[in-house]
Amino acid sequence: MKIKKILVSQPKPASEKSPYFDIAQKYGIEIDFRPFIMIESLTPKEFRQQKISISDYTAVIFTSRHAIDHFFELCKQLRVEIPDTMKYFCVTETIALYIQKYVQYRKRKVFFGNTGKIDDLIPTILKHKTENFFVPMSDVHSDSISNLLGKYKLQHKEGVMYRTVSTNIADGQPFDYDMLLFFSPSGVESLKKNFPDFDQSSIKIGTFGSSTAQAVLNAGFRLDLEAPTIKSPSMTAALDMYIKENNK
Secondary structure (H helix, E strand, C coil), X not given: CCCCEXXXXXXXXXXXXXXXXXXXXXXXXXXXXXXXXXXEECCHHHHHCCCCXXXXXXXXEEXXXXXXXXXXXXXXXXXXXXXXXXXXEECCHHHHHHHHHCCCCCCCCEEECCCCCHHHHHHHHHCCCCCCEEEEEECCCCCHHHHHHHHCCCCEEEEEEEEEEECCCCXXXXXXXXXXXXXXXXXXXXXXXXXXXXXXXXXXXXEECHHHHHHHHXXXXXXXXXXXXXXXXXXXXHHHHHHHHHCC
16 A cells, blocks of 8 residues: 555654655655654652752763753752753763753763763763762663663662653544654554554554664554664655655
């Protein structure tokens, strides 16, 4: 079956130069953007229940822009004054540059990795092993970061500062898609929550990231497209190749 209508479970791109729009025009298909999840901060009261004093820490490890947003927002609400000496360690340069939204960017206090994996950041972190590290986390997370920092005997603490909640996508709008694209396990959970009787049938499902792919399989669905790969490092690149082959 040819793919004519795709649902991307993310917000619509702000720029008209997005590759998604190029794909839609190239193949004459329709692409809708409907977020399946949203991220919200914990309340100050909820955060205090974890008995964490942010002032005790001298460095922060950020794994996403969400972590940055909710860290600084909660600090503001908690009236925590962040010292200029605070050091920031980010898994990518893009995330590191995002810190400029909240503090003056200085090379001597902002550090980043190249692969997006915390393992790649460890050599840099070890150069500052006397710091006391704080890791802002989502309510849904694994123990991989904590275990890795513990392995190198780094003083650290994880704290939940934001959570993922399902959005209402079963809102009466037509759900007549030939393909669904997911970017997180939470998105898959949202689909199940909104449509408990969802029957995949001929609908194609694509995912980005190994954990999202596994979530699709665990939910009992068929996985038709998985990214990233060596040939397709992005979802749009993988989607382009898939539609080209499928719609012959």
